[in-house]
Amino acid sequence: MTTTPLPPTAPVGEALDETASADGKPRRLSRLEKRAIATKGKLSSPWASGLAILIAILWTVPSVGLLVTSFRPELDIRRSGWWTVFGGLFNGEAEFTLDNYQQALFGSGANLATYFVNSFVITIPAVVIPITLALLAAYAFAWIDFKGREFLFVAVFALQVVPLQVALVPLLTDFVNLGVNGSFWTVWIAHATFGLPLAIFLLHNFMKDIPASLVEAARVDGAGHVKIFLRVLLPLLVPAIAAFGIFQFLWVWNDLLVGLTFTNVGSRPLTVAVAEMAGSRGGDWHVLTAGAFISMVVPLIVFISLQRYFVRGLLAGSVKG
Amino acid sequence: MNWLTSASTTGEKFAVMFLAIALFVVVMGAILFLVDRPRRIPRWVVATAFAGPALLLVAWGLVRPAIITIWNSFFDRRGNEFVGLDNYGRAVTEGQFQSVLVTTAVWVILVPLGSTVIGLVYAVLVDRTRFERLAKALVFIPMAISMVGASIIWKFVYEFKPDQPGVKQTGLLNQVLVWIGLEPQQFLINGPWNTVFLIVVMVWIQTGFAMTVLSAAIKAIPDDIVEAARLDGLHGTKMFRYITVPSIRPALVVVLTTIAIGTLKVFDIVRTMTGGQFGTQVIANEFYTQAFRQNNQGLASALAVILFILVIPIVIYNVRQLRRSEEIR
Numbered sequence: 001m002t003t004t005p006l007p008p009t010a011p012v013g014e015a016l017d018e019t020a021s022a023d024g025k026p027r028r029l030s031r032l033e034k035r036a037i038a039t040k041g042k043l044s045s046p047w048a049s050g051l052a053i054l055i056a057i058l059w060t061v062p063s064v065g066l067l068v069t070s071f072r073p074e075l076d077i078r079r080s081g082w083w084t085v086f087g088g089l090f091n092g093e094a095e096f097t098l099d100n101y102q103q104a105l106f107g108s109g110a111n112l113a114t115y116f117v118n119s120f121v122i123t124i125p126a127v128v129i130p131i132t133l134a135l136l137a138a139y140a141f142a143w144i145d146f147k148g149r150e151f152l153f154v155a156v157f158a159l160q161v162v163p164l165q166v167a168l169v170p171l172l173t174d175f176v177n178l179g180v181n182g183s184f185w186t187v188w189i190a191h192a193t194f195g196l197p198l199a200i201f202l203l204h205n206f207m208k209d210i211p212a213s214l215v216e217a218a219r220v221d222g223a224g225h226v227k228i229f230l231r232v233l234l235p236l237l238v239p240a241i242a243a244f245g246i247f248q249f250l251w252v253w254n255d256l257l258v259g260l261t262f263t264n265v266g267s268r269p270l271t272v273a274v275a276e277m278a279g280s281r282g283g284d285w286h287v288l289t290a291g292a293f294i295s296m297v298v299p300l301i302v303f304i305s306l307q308r309y310f311v312r313g314l315l316a317g318s319v320k321g
Numbered sequence: 322m323n324w325l326t327s328a329s330t331t332g333e334k335f336a337v338m339f340l341a342i343a344l345f346v347v348v349m350g351a352i353l354f355l356v357d358r359p360r361r362i363p364r365w366v367v368a369t370a371f372a373g374p375a376l377l378l379v380a381w382g383l384v385r386p387a388i389i390t391i392w393n394s395f396f397d398r399r400g401n402e403f404v405g406l407d408n409y410g411r412a413v414t415e416g417q418f419q420s421v422l423v424t425t426a427v428w429v430i431l432v433p434l435g436s437t438v439i440g441l442v443y444a445v446l447v448d449r450t451r452f453e454r455l456a457k458a459l460v461f462i463p464m465a466i467s468m469v470g471a472s473i474i475w476k477f478v479y480e481f482k483p484d485q486p487g488v489k490q491t492g493l494l495n496q497v498l499v500w501i502g503l504e505p506q507q508f509l510i511n512g513p514w515n516t517v518f519l520i521v522v523m524v525w526i527q528t529g530f531a532m533t534v535l536s537a538a539i540k541a542i543p544d545d546i547v548e549a550a551r552l553d554g555l556h557g558t559k560m561f562r563y564i565t566v567p568s569i570r571p572a573l574v575v576v577l578t579t580i581a582i583g584t585l586k587v588f589d590i591v592r593t594m595t596g597g598q599f600g601t602q603v604i605a606n607e608f609y610t611q612a613f614r615q616n617n618q619g620l621a622s623a624l625a626v627i628l629f630i631l632v633i634p635i636v637i638y639n640v641r642q643l644r645r646s647e648e649i650r
Contacts, residue, residue: 193382
C-alpha cells in the first residue's frame, strides 16, 4: 500500500484515451495539431519503430503462448512448443480442445469452479465495505470541521506505507482465538482494513476538488451533513468511486498473501488454488495454463471495460503495491 | 448457524455474502439516520459517525497489530522470552539471511529502473502515433493479471527440457536459444541469473504503470517549450535528453519510488516460480516462511519490521523530491 501525491502536471484521464479530455468531453484536434502529428510520424526513424514493435511483442507473446497452450491437447503440449500450431494451421494438423478447461474447472484434482465462486464471494464485500467506509471518512476529513482532523488525516495518509506483513500474524492470532479463522468474515475484514488508508486518501482528494460553494449552498438551504453527503457529493463522486473500485477489485481478486493467510481449503480464492497447483503439479501444463487463464478472465474483462476510470485513479494520486 | 462461519455450498456462500452486505448496510444506514438532524446534534457526534467506523477498523486491524508485531520482534520464537535485538542480529548477520537481503536489494534496484526506462522509452516512441491506443493497451494489460498468473505465464516461457535428440523444447526462450545454436538453460535454477529472470516478470507487470503515468506527464509538457526547442534545432535523442526528461522529473520520481516500494513487498512471484529456492529468496517470502512454515514468530516479526523500516527512506526521498519540485514552481 503505497501512495504519493502525483505532481499536478498530468492531465487526468488522457493517457489511454486521447479523445477524451479531463472532463470526459471529446477533444477535437486542431488542423495544426493534426499536421504536427503527421510530420512527426514521418520523421521517426525506423530504429524507433523497430524498438517500439519489439517491446510490444515482448509484452504480448508470453500471454499469447499461455492462451494458445491452454487450448491444445495434453500430449501435444508435452511434445512440441505452442508456436508450432501456427504451422499446423496450414497443413491442418493443429488440434484444439476444451478438455483442459473442463479438467481445471471440474476435475477432482483442480476443481477451480469452487474457488471461482469463493473469489467472487470474497471480492464483492471486500470492495463494497471499504469504499463505503472510506467515502464517509473522506467526507468527514474534507467537509466537517472537528478537533484533531489534521492529525488524523496525516496518520491515515502515513498508514498507506505500512506493509501488510506487519499486521498479518497478530490479526490471525485474534481470528483463531475468536474461532472464526478460515471463514469469509476474516478475509473481508482483513481486505477492508488494508484497503482503507488508500481509499480514504484517494476519495478525499476527489472530494476536496468539489467546489465549496456547492456544499455551502446546500447548507444554507438547511441540509445537514448526511443530506449533503448523499444528495450533493455522492452523485458527483461516481467516477472517483469507479476508479477506486477497480483498484480495490483488482487488488482483492489478484491478492495472494491475504488469501493464503486467512482462508482455509473451503474458502480459499482462485489465486491461492492456482498457486498451489503451480507448486504441486508444476509439470501439468495443460491444467496449469487453463487454470491460470480462468483466474485472469474476470479481472481482464473488468480492466479492459473500465480502463478509463482506472487510468484516472492512477493519475489522481497513487497505486497500491 | 454453522454455515455462517463455514459455508460449504455455493448457495450458502452467496447467502453469507448477501447477509454480510445487508448487515453492513443496515448498520451504516442506522448510524447515518441517527445523526441526520441538523443543528440539534453536536458537530463532534456527526464527525464520529462519519469517520469513526473507518478509523476504528484501521486502528484495530492495522495499527494495533503493527504495534504487537514490533513488540513480538524482541521476543523468541514462541513469544515467551525477551531476547532484545537478537532477531534483528540474526537477520542481518547470518549468511542465509544476508543473501536474502542482497537479493532483495537487487530487486529493489533493477525493477524500478527496468520498468521506468522501458516505460519511458515506449511512451515517447508511441506518443502521438497512429497506433498509440493499441500500443499502450498491449503493455498496459499485464497490470490486470495477478502476480501468480504472470508467474505461470513466464514459468512456461522459461520451461526447460533436457537437450537430447528427439526432445523438443516447449519453453519459448529455450527454443530461441536452440534456434540460434546455443544450449538450452535451466533459467530458474542456475544462480545468480535466476533472480534476474524472476525480476523480468515484475518488470513486465510494472512497465504499464510507469508508461501510463509518464505518458500523461509527457503530454502535459507545454507545446511552446517543445516548439522552441525544435526551432533551436533539437531533435530525437537530444530532445529526449534535454527537454522531455527534465520536464517530467517529478513524475519520474513518483514512478521510481512507487515501484520500489511495491517491489520490496513482492513475494507472489518468488513463491510461485521457485519457492525461494536456488538462492532466489527475498525478505517478503522469507517472512512468510518464518511465520507460517518455521513458526518462528520472533524472527518473522523482525523481518516484517525490517521491511517496514526499508520503506521509510524511499518515502522520505519521495516527499523531499516533491517538495523541491514544488518550490521550483
